[in-house]
Amino acid sequence: MTDPTNNLNSAAPDQEMLVAYLDGEVDADVAKAVEERLARDADFRKTLNELERSWDLLNDLPPPTIDEAFTKTTVEMVAVQMSQEVEKEQSSVTRKKQLWPLLTIAIVLACLPLGFLARLHFLESPDEQLIEDLPVIERVDVYQHIDGLRFLEQLNSEGLFDEHSDQ
Amino acid sequence: MQQLDAATRTYETIDPDARLMLRVRDGDAAAFEELVRRYQGRLLTVLENLVRNRALAEDLTQDVFLRVFRARQTYVAGAKFSTWLFTIANNVAKNAHRSRSRRKEVHVAGSDTGAMSVNPLEQMAEAASGVMPARRLDKVERAEMVQLAMETLNERQRMAVLLSKFEGMSYADIAEAMDMSTSAIKSLLTRARTNLKTVLQPYIDQGSGVEDFVDDSYPDDSSTT
Numbered sequence: 001m002t003d004p005t006n007n008l009n010s011a012a013p014d015q016e017m018l019v020a021y022l023d024g025e026v027d028a029d030v031a032k033a034v035e036e037r038l039a040r041d042a043d044f045r046k047t048l049n050e051l052e053r054s055w056d057l058l059n060d061l062p063p064p065t066i067d068e069a070f071t072k073t074t075v076e077m078v079a080v081q082m083s084q085e086v087e088k089e090q091s092s093v094t095r096k097k098q099l100w101p102l103l104t105i106a107i108v109l110a111c112l113p114l115g116f117l118a119r120l121h122f123l124e125s126p127d128e129q130l131i132e133d134l135p136v137i138e139r140v141d142v143y144q145h146i147d148g149l150r151f152l153e154q155l156n157s158e159g160l161f162d163e164h165s166d167q
Numbered sequence: 168m169q170q171l172d173a174a175t176r177t178y179e180t181i182d183p184d185a186r187l188m189l190r191v192r193d194g195d196a197a198a199f200e201e202l203v204r205r206y207q208g209r210l211l212t213v214l215e216n217l218v219r220n221r222a223l224a225e226d227l228t229q230d231v232f233l234r235v236f237r238a239r240q241t242y243v244a245g246a247k248f249s250t251w252l253f254t255i256a257n258n259v260a261k262n263a264h265r266s267r268s269r270r271k272e273v274h275v276a277g278s279d280t281g282a283m284s285v286n287p288l289e290q291m292a293e294a295a296s297g298v299m300p301a302r303r304l305d306k307v308e309r310a311e312m313v314q315l316a317m318e319t320l321n322e323r324q325r326m327a328v329l330l331s332k333f334e335g336m337s338y339a340d341i342a343e344a345m346d347m348s349t350s351a352i353k354s355l356l357t358r359a360r361t362n363l364k365t366v367l368q369p370y371i372d373q374g375s376g377v378e379d380f381v382d383d384s385y386p387d388d389s390s391t392t
Contacts, residue, residue: 015360016357020338020353020357023331023356025337025353050364050368051361054368055360055363058363060309060310061317064208066207066211074203075199
């Protein structure tokens with residue numbers, strides 16, 4: 001069985017494997033191979049030891065000191081943010097409330113010319129009605145002497161209203 | 168989508184901080200304050216060691232909390248809360264670094280290969296040359312040396328080291344927080360730790376009070392037959 005720790009000759013893969021081993025990021029087979037090599041290889045052991053010690057020296061980094069004032073300002077800052085969000089939302093609601101009456105007026109005003117144009121287009125113009133009724137109007141004196149519809153039908157059956165009868 | 172639902176249910180169950188954040192989502196101000204208390208120290212540790220400026224680190228920490236609060240309404244526990252938080256912290260730190268670089272306020276130490284700073288620090292140069300410190304350093308001096316050693320790393324290496332060391336994050340979680348692949352994080356941490364080892368070599372040899380790894384389970388060379 002090949003030793004996974006001896007696959008490559010350069011030191012870099014050894015270092016990578018040792019770092020991963022120290023961090024618990026190798027699988028069981030690789031961990032076993034590392035430990036077997038540590039038992040027989042002094043240089044390998046020395047490298048691991050030095051990596052671990054330099055890592056432990058980081059414990060000497062001073063821990064940050066936190067005072068209550070910092071926590072307080074952090075929370076206050078967020079509270080300000082929250083009140084800004086609420087204010088923004090409220091002004092948005094107020095703007096919408098103010099907008100509705102204006103919108104209603106605008107719709108009504110827009111409807112006025114539309115209504116006028118619609119009336120012009122769809123309702124009968126008195127002049128148009130007069131033009132349509134002109135033939136009747138021209139003979140209204142004659143029609144005044146007609147008793148009823150039956151008389152007209154009788155006249156029509158005699159051909160009085162044919163085109164040639166005017167001549 | 169089903170995987171996200173399953174992950175969400177998992178983290179809501181196992182992660183108490185994710186549950187707190189869900190309470191923040193639902194308008195619980197006390198839950199937010201509790202999260203601030205739990206994480207402000209941890210964030211400051213990472214950010215202060217990253218940017219090397221206490222006032223800036225405090226501003227960045229508060230910026231992170233503000234972003235967390237702003238994102239509360241759409242929060243979903245799809246990952247550990249700490250992973251999500253440090254993803255935001257990494258983003259905040261990167262933005263700060265970009266601003267500082269543009270303003271040329273700070274000389275950025277280190278390169279992607281982790282080579283020594285172009286602006287070598289006297290004590291670090293001495294250490295790298297293998298010269299043993301004349302005397303054993305006290306704790307304060309050791310802390311300063313370690314801080315200087317950290318400054319020889321570039322920002323990404325430092326962030327990965329800090330998340331690994333002080334947050335105990337797995338490579339996968341660090342990868343998620345830093346928006347990198349797991350294998351890239353493995354390489355990054357290897358370079359960082361190798362560089363730290365090289366720079367801190369004299370202090371490792373001096374001894375820091377840490378027990379030698381070579382314990383009785385590994386026989387000494389001289390005893391082998």
